[in-house]
Amino acid sequence: MNNLNLPEVFETFSEQRKNSFIKVREYRDKGTPIVGAYCTYFPKELVTAIGGVAVSLCATSDETIGSAEEELPKNLCPLIKSSYGFAKTDKCPYFYFSDLVVGETTCDGKKKMYEYMRRFKDVHVMQLPQNQEEESFKLWVSEIKKMAARLEDKFRVKITEDRLISAIKLENAVREELMEISELMKEDSPVLTGTELFNILKGSEYRFDKEELVEELKRIKENLIEQSRVITDGLKSSSRPMRILLTGCPIGGVFDKVVPVIESNGGLVVAYENCNGMKNIANPVLLEGDLYENIARRYLDIGCSVMSPNKNRMDSIDSLIEEYKVDGIMEILLPMCHTYSVESGFIRAAAKNHKLPFISITTDYSSADSEQVKLRISAFTEIFNG
């Protein structure tokens, strides 16, 4: 086995978004189709099938919120504002080099934002239904086919069955590897921290050579197991860390003031139920039967709060609690995210059911409330560590 310097690997992954700025340009210069997407519902397989690169455009910094607010209302979720701001000001190389941007009719703010974006970019909006019933499923299958046709048309490539099958296999392999690394957190003494896991999950989204990525993830996993690291070092308490399940909105933009703080205060994030983790990596696309239907099924089943009702999220939380031996549930909400905020009551109830402490923290992309967030997190971990 070739030995990896794991801290270095984690560091590279955490810098991956920045490091791939140049890569994306190289791909563009080679004529590779580049498709930008904002949401986990976007079926990446279709882009992989045309030999293109699907890149996440979801913005995580408050740098451009000011410019976004020149057009968008202030009381909108920071993820939407920041993403629009980066697009509008041309500050995101991934957006800039995207030949096509895909959005979905998820939450109200986001879908209306795409109407503005359309004015300066080629934007394709997929009509995402809001439950998993038969009629909704049919609509989503047809939306996926429409998307495929749009890609074929724009990039003049045919999505043959063979291409689609290999694309599905490849995306399944990425998900599977990320899942296996995530599952290392099930151990009583995991060999990586939640911060490190996040870096891998997030960084992987900016790795465009997926075959290479799969191989590297395999090596990382093997190394993690063989090197049997002891990660409790960095954790404050001498006792067992509080195992935390993180749920709620995507946390790319608030990660720094949440997860490292948890992990320096006697906690350990053992699972990400949100779009940075399970929603993105759980469940493969099946290969038997109609491929488009299988793709539709995999994505429509994502338990995002834009679904109503949203039983899949509750089921996922229930099983993660058991599998990852969770000691507490932390929900992170972005301000003005109505769907997740309303659903919060159900999560609180679920925590109660499992007799687990629960905390919901609403925080935006600024650092103004870092101290308050820290206080809440510390008090929460003190419930467990005393």
Next chain:
Amino acid sequence: MSTYIGIDIGSTCAKAAVLGDNKEIVCKIIRPTGWSSIKVAEDIIAELKEAGVAVDTAKIVATGYGRVNVPYADKTVTEISCHALGATYIFGGENLLVIDIGGQDTKIIEAVDGNVADFLMNDKCSAGTGRFLEVMANTLSMEPRDMCELARHGADTTISSLCTVFAESEVIGLIGRGEHKENIAYAIIESIADKVISQATHMPIVNKRIVVTGGLCDYDYLIEAIGRKLGTDVISNEDARYAGAIGAALFAMRL
């Protein structure tokens, strides 16, 4: 005899509580935090030393927003955990709902056997806090405590803004209209109580002893107003402002 010291550096006041072996309160002090929590932390320890407390051998836990600025503390614990433990010490009972009205924020803490079971905090907003009361009293050119007592004699006036800045201009508007001072005071206290209630009702209140800790603990009329609005008894007492410090001292006993 061993000594256990809890230091609570709040945004407005710094408090210290000293406990002996049998958890008896040996001494407690309070002073304004001022502009520097480092300075006040030093002053407090000097004052304790002068009072004859064996600070050198004592176990010390710091809490409050300035807890990280207490270099001589053996450990820091959040004020949320400390208020839960301290309030349980002061008021007794295994099922408490602690309303900690602080200078800058208000926290609602569910304490079971002295441990935090759940808590809520208001966000980046001074409505329903000591700060709000202070600003309003200032606008009326009154001492906060006097304003609170005066409110007892007022009625039938409301201010609707929860934001301190807007509420202040509402109050100025009321003054301009010639509204009686006691009615304005009444409106202010009602507004604080309403804000506290809107937070507290997110927590289970049935079968709980509801207690108020923090700097407004002896603002009797405010406590009454909270109780009236919740439709249940709400208690507090003089010592409740030391709940955080006492809790911290109790944590020091666990070191």
